[in-house]
Amino acid sequence: MAPLIELQDVTKYYRKYCALRNVTAAIPAGVTGLLGPNGAGKSTLIKVLLGLVKLSSGSAKVLGHSLPRERFSIRSKIGFMPEDDCYFAGLSGVESVRFLARLSGIPSCEALRRAHEILDFCDMGQERYRDVETYSTGMRQKVKFAASMVHDPVLLILDEPTAGLDPEERDRMLTRIKSLSHDAGKSILISTHILPDVQATCDHVAVMAEGQIRLLERLDLLSRPSEPAMQLRTLGGSDALLAVIQRAGYAATVDEMGMVTVRAADERFLARIWDWAREANVTLKSLTPAQNSLEQIFLACVREASRAGI
């Protein structure tokens, strides 16, 4: 399958400041999380993809269309939810969404029908008839989200979609994103600082640092440790169990939360763990295959970029 976004040596300068530095990447279809610290170049990359800023050098293709030559074709297939609190003063929620549908060339009645349909999908009730200026942050996020997809784009670019949402609303927003991907087949690029959001919704993750994409990989592959490992939680202290496991010849560590991670955990290990627990006089609370933490991966990428002094 052809990549959704292809970047080849993309460089973007704002006067003398280099915001993107020779970025080369092929982002596949599906849901991709775009992570990076402040100033990493995420917003510039999004602006490049939307054709809002010109490339200083390099080439980019979005949905098979070249930038900037085919930017109009790209824009008709792309939806964008900005991070900023942007709304049209004096319009209600449904009017705002309808207006943006009409700007995409959709006839008036059809635009209204779609606006209602998408606001239904976003769980907006009668408040859709209220002036947007009176909305809470959560409702404004819903209107922005609805407006980004009212013209039925193939690719959605969401900039901090859960920013400012309470936990319940955040869960609902993530469910909508997953539903759009799995049920409607949309590809989605999510720029966010919230790592659990990426873990909850994304198939792929791209980590940006110092104007470069430092990592682009499937999330399930990233989460898998390089060698088989198991994680144990115990009731009570885990030091005694750790000592027993290490005596048996396994490399094991314990973190500050008392979780024991055992490297190279094979079938023989699984067969003997119960005996070791009895020997250490602890009760096992959980035993699960170990996963790399996205936070650790993210921090490692950022530190590596920083050390490389790009």
Place this chain on the structure above:
Amino acid sequence: MNDAATPTDPKQSELLRTARAVVACLRFESRRSLSIPRLATWCLLALFPVGIVTVFRYFGEMPRPEVWALMLFLLIPESMCLLGLLLWMAPHLQSELDGKTWPYLAVRPHGRLIVFLGKYLNAVVWTALAGLASLSICIYIAAPLMVDAGVMFQTLAALVVLSSMGYGALYALFGVLIPKRATLIAVGYTLTGELLIGTLPAVVSEITFQFHFRCLLRNWVDFTIGADETRLLFSEAPSWQHLAIIAGMIVGFLALGIWLIQVREYSIQDEA
């Protein structure tokens, strides 16, 4: 979500979709314009030539019939329309380019073109309507003193529309060329370009809209005052030539504005 005709539906022509979107933008802008402050400004604009004409008609020295044409020309297409466009063209385009909604609009398929044309048409419609309303009342007040009020109204109405379209296109260009200083540049140009250079009895005045509007006024109204003294202020060219030049300037300014808004980068939001 997928069953309806999408914007990428090949059955719909690109031009039709864009035209529909421009109309939507015009309607949105018009609706946004229907605020009490905006309507009050509109009324004030429309009424200030009426006030001056009323003073001349009832309280001042009675002007000669042919002077009415020049006075109404200077008051409405050359003052009121300019003021209206200074208020409604460049600053509105500027505020959109600086505003947070710009990325929303700019990422739609022809969003930049649509916003540019929608705002231009809105400014032209509001200004032209104010001009026509003002002109109608002024002609009604001064009709008994005019030689042919009907011809006068038709001529000045055409000039109001041309003035709104012409200066609107120019100010729209300023709006995208120097968004941060658009109003200042527009005021500066109006004072130096249209009011100073435009009234010079020299060839250079032919680059201004005012020169061509003035010539059209002379061609369309029986304009006989001071023919010898004002010879250098007019050209002998037929009306169609002036109309062609005005149309060329309007199309040229709009085309340049559209090209600029498509290719230029405008500040959008801070780097996250």
